[in-house]
Amino acid sequence: MVVLEREAESGSPWRAAPLGRRGLFATSIDAFYRRGMLPQLRAAGHTFPGAPGPSAPRIVGHFAGMMIDGSVIDPAAAPYQLPRPAPGMLMTSLTEIEEILAARAEHLGVRVHYGAAVTELTQEDKGVLVRAGDDEYAARWVVGCDGGRSTVRKLAGFEFVGTEPQFTGYTMRATIPDLDKLGTGMITTTPTGAYIRMSIGQQVGHVAIMDFDGGAFDRSRELTRDYLQSVLRRVSGTDVTIEEVQLASSFTDRAMQTTSYRRGRVLLAGDAAHIHSPLGGQGLNTGLGDAGNLGWKLAATVLDDAQDDLLDSYTRERHPIGARVLDWSRAQVEVMRPDAHSRATRSLLRDLLATRDGATYAAQKVSGACIRYDLGDQHPLVGRDVPDFHLEGGSRLGDLMHEGQAVLLDFSADRALRAPVANWANKIRYSALPARDNLGLAAVLIRPDGIVAWAVDHDPDRGEFEHAAGRWFGKPVLPAAAR
Ligand SMILES: Cc1cc2nc3c(=O)[nH]c(=O)nc-3n(C[C@H](O)[C@H](O)[C@H](O)COP(=O)(O)OP(=O)(O)OC[C@H]3O[C@@H](n4cnc5c(N)ncnc54)[C@H](O)[C@@H]3O)c2cc1C
Numbered sequence: 001m002v003v004l005e006r007e008a009e010s011g012s013p014w015r016a017a018p019l020g021r022r023g024l025f026a027t028s029i030d031a032f033y034r035r036g037m038l039p040q041l042r043a044a045g046h047t048f049p050g051a052p053g054p055s056a057p058r059i060v061g062h063f064a065g066m067m068i069d070g071s072v073i074d075p076a077a078a079p080y081q082l083p084r085p086a087p088g089m090l091m092t093s094l095t096e097i098e099e100i101l102a103a104r105a106e107h108l109g110v111r112v113h114y115g116a117a118v119t120e121l122t123q124e125d126k127g128v129l130v131r132a133g134d135d136e137y138a139a140r141w142v143v144g145c146d147g148g149r150s151t152v153r154k155l156a157g158f159e160f161v162g163t164e165p166q167f168t169g170y171t172m173r174a175t176i177p178d179l180d181k182l183g184t185g186m187i188t189t190t191p192t193g194a195y196i197r198m199s200i201g202q203q204v205g206h207v208a209i210m211d212f213d214g215g216a217f218d219r220s221r222e223l224t225r226d227y228l229q230s231v232l233r234r235v236s237g238t239d240v241t242i243e244e245v246q247l248a249s250s251f252t253d254r255a256m257q258t259t260s261y262r263r264g265r266v267l268l269a270g271d272a273a274h275i276h277s278p279l280g281g282q283g284l285n286t287g288l289g290d291a292g293n294l295g296w297k298l299a300a301t302v303l304d305d306a307q308d309d310l311l312d313s314y315t316r317e318r319h320p321i322g323a324r325v326l327d328w329s330r331a332q333v334e335v336m337r338p339d340a341h342s343r344a345t346r347s348l349l350r351d352l353l354a355t356r357d358g359a360t361y362a363a364q365k366v367s368g369a370c371i372r373y374d375l376g377d378q379h380p381l382v383g384r385d386v387p388d389f390h391l392e393g394g395s396r397l398g399d400l401m402h403e404g405q406a407v408l409l410d411f412s413a414d415r416a417l418r419a420p421v422a423n424w425a426n427k428i429r430y431s432a433l434p435a436r437d438n439l440g441l442a443a444v445l446i447r448p449d450g451i452v453a454w455a456v457d458h459d460p461d462r463g464e465f466e467h468a469a470g471r472w473f474g475k476p477v478l479p480a481a482a483r
Contacts, residue, residue, distance in 0.1 A: 001110045002139075004132045006117035006146070010102065013247060015094035018198040018206045019171055022097070023281040025061070026088045027368035027385055028288045033085045034450050036402040037100050042086065044096035060088055061366035064279060064332040065187030065194065066350050068366065072359040078369050079380055080439050082387035085398055088367055094284075118146065121155040123264050141298060143267045145291070150272035156263050162256030162275075162326065165215025166333055167193065169208060169277070172228055172248040176205040181238040189346075191338050193235040204246070209235050212338055215252040223248040253277030253333045255326040261290070261315040269294055274322040276329040279336075280366060286325050289368065290318050296404060296448035304427075306474050317373045328365060373451060381455045386446045391433040397446070405429045406453070406473060407446045408465075411438045416460050423476030424469050447472060 014020055024032075024041070032041045058070035070088070075081065105112060113132070120131035121142065130137045144152025153160065182188070182197045182205075198206035211217075211231050221227075229242040255276040261268050270287030294314045300306040335346040352358035364370040373383040389397045389409060400407050406428045410417045415432045422430075428445070445454040445468055454468035470476065 002137065003105065003110060003112040004116040004118055004130070004137070005112060005114050008115040010098055010114070011095065013173075014249070015098060017093040017095075019173060019247065020094040021091055021198070022094060022284050023061070024090045024092060024097075024288075025281075025285050025367040026084065027371065028285045029086050029088075029090055030084070030385060030388075030398075030450060031288060031292045032100070033388075033398045034401040035104065035404065037104060038086055038398075040100045040103075041090060041092065041096075044092045044100065060363050062186055062280065063349065063353060063362050063366070064335045064346065065185070065189060066346070066353050067186065068353060068359050068362045070359075070363065072354065072356055073363050074356050074360045077360045078364065080384070080387050082389065082437060082439070085388055085396065097284075118151050118155075121152060121266070123156065123266065128265050139265075140302060141265050141267065143269055143294065143298070144272045145269050145287070146272050148271040148275040150268065152266065153258060153268055153272050156266040158258040158260070158263055158266075158268065160256050160258050162254065163330065165252035165254040166337065167210045167212045167253055167277075168215050168217040169210050169251045169253070170223065170228060170231060170248060171206070171208045171251070172223070172245055173204060173206050174225075174228070174245045174248070175243040176207070176240060177243060178240055179205040181240045182207070182236055187336075188236070189336060189338070190235055190237050192237070193338055194336055195232070195235055207232065210336065211235055215254060217250050217252075219250055223250065251278070253279070253329065255330055257319070257322050257326055261294075261318060262311065267294060267298070267311075267314065273318075274326060276326045277333055279329050279332040282325045282328060282366075285368060286322060289321065289371075290314075292449040293318050293451075299404075300427075300474065304474050310472070321371060324365075375451075375453065377454065379452075379455045379457075381441070381444070381452045384452055386444065386450050386452050387439065389438065389444075390436040391431065392435070393433060395433070400429055400431060401446075401448070401450070404448045406448050407431060408469075409433075409435070409441075409444045409446070410460070411435060411444075412442045412460050416462065417443055417465050420462050420466055421469070423466075424473050426477065427473045428469060445469065445472075 032038055059067050060070040061068045102112060116132035118130055118132045122129045128139045128142045130139060130142060142152065144150050146152050184197055187194050187196050193212050194210040196208040209231055225242050225245045228245055228248060232240055232242065257274040258268055261273050269290035271283060273290065274286065297310050297314055301311050335342050335349060353362055375383040386397065408417060408421050408428050408430050410432045411434060418430065418432060421428055440457055442456050442458055443460040444452055447453045453472050
């Protein structure tokens with residue numbers, strides 16, 4: 001496997017904190033944990049910026065800048081909960097995430113070619129030809145993870161549809177001697193827009209601005225000091241002075257998504273498949289979710305000749321999640337517009353978010369805890385992220401998943417599934433260890449991405465298990481007739 005990266009090297013200043021600071025939510029943190037990368041993430045992670053001291057509310061995210069107080073959330077709302085391996089939210093940076101993932105890729109023998117910008121792509125029957133600089137690569141499959149302006153998406157002819165922007169956003173690092181004239185809230189909303197001041201007590205400030213101009217800024221124009229100062233003054237309603245701009249970039253809340261995540265042998269993940277405003281910190285989390293969902297399916301396809309349908313389940317499962325995230329960000333833009341109607345809706349929502357049901361609903365949306373893929377099974381745990389069972393002997397489920405295999409937890413008294421699982425031994429790791437709390441389950445089959453593929457509360461039925469294993473992990477080693 002080869003990764004082609006346009007940048008000549010890692011370490012862009014845009015990726016380091018504070019400009020590259022990003023919030024990871026529970027589902028993403030769990031994904032790192034299940035591959036043994038939680039210690040690295042914890043070492044890199046920080047608490048939520050602006051979160052007050054221990055006695056103050058536990059902030060678990062925000063909706064349009066309105067904080068969601070974790071202490072108000074109903075813990076019983078999500079079914080099948082067990083203590084998690086880490087806090088529900090960690091602030092880290094793109095640089096740190098890139099470093100952790102690059103180390104993992106290297107450990108797995110993946111080659112990363114820097115300075116390799118993809119410029120041409122041709123699909124053929126059995127593969128894809130990709131050109132990057134002077135080099136041509138013949139690949140069986142290509143995954144475009146090349147961001148919101150994805151070249152792969154364009155070259156492969158994906159349909160990209162959605163809504164046009166309502167604001168232009170700017171992020172900058174600039175010398176601002178009177179930075180203290182700006183508010184320090186998570187997001188400061190004003191009669192003309194909103195802004196975020198990311199550094200406190202320094203003259204070199206990191207600021208993000210939302211200017212409700214209908215996304216009118218011409219992105220080919222230079223972002224000069226005078227221009228940025230005029231926007232910042234207008235939006236903040238202050239006479240703040242920008243002395244020098246070191247870095248600046250613009251973005252919008254254009255919300256678009258490809259109609260499918262697969263075209264032949266080309267797949268898309270992350271911003272290449274869906275773009276939206278950064279409000280609520282969902283883009284990276286959604287992209288990591290895409291990668292986790294696609295990775296094992298593509299590996300099974302390449303290595304095992306899995307049924308074609310397995311790869312198509314990627315779009316089926318992830319496209320609705322992307323669409324929900326786009327709507328979540330659109331809804332936030334709607335209540336941040338600087339007009340009387342939006343202000344009224346915002347005030348109403350603020351009251352709702354302070355209630356138990358409101359905070360629980362929003363926290364589940366933000367964290368991804370509400371995600372449940374429709375896998376056609378009635379058991380309420382199927383299609384959800386698996387809880388982290390504590391197993392006898394001190395290990396936890398996450399410890400069994402480091403190598404990226406599926407896991408079968410057999411809590412039944414007579415270890416009923418030990419024999420049938422042997423037929424998938426190269427794909428499914430079997431554990432018959434009892435759990436400290438098995439949540440009333442008799443058996444759970446977990447996909448490599450941590451999603452429950454099959455679960456039963458009663459004595460497990462061999463046939464039911466074999467059906468589920470066959471559906472997700474292909475044919476058994478020994479066909480039924482030979483057993
Ligand atoms: C101000 C701001 C704050 C945000 N905060 C959050 C947050 O808190 N939480 C969150 O979840 N999300 C957040 N996001 C969104 C998040 O940063 C993005 O969704 C995420 O970085 C997208 O990752 P990606 O890998 O899909 O794309 P990118 O990060 O854009 O990476 C694409 C990569 O592809 C490379 N590339 C591009 N073209 C080519 C080519 N032709 N050939 C080879 N390589 C190429 C690029 O160099 C780059 O390395 C924020 C975004 C912004 C702007």
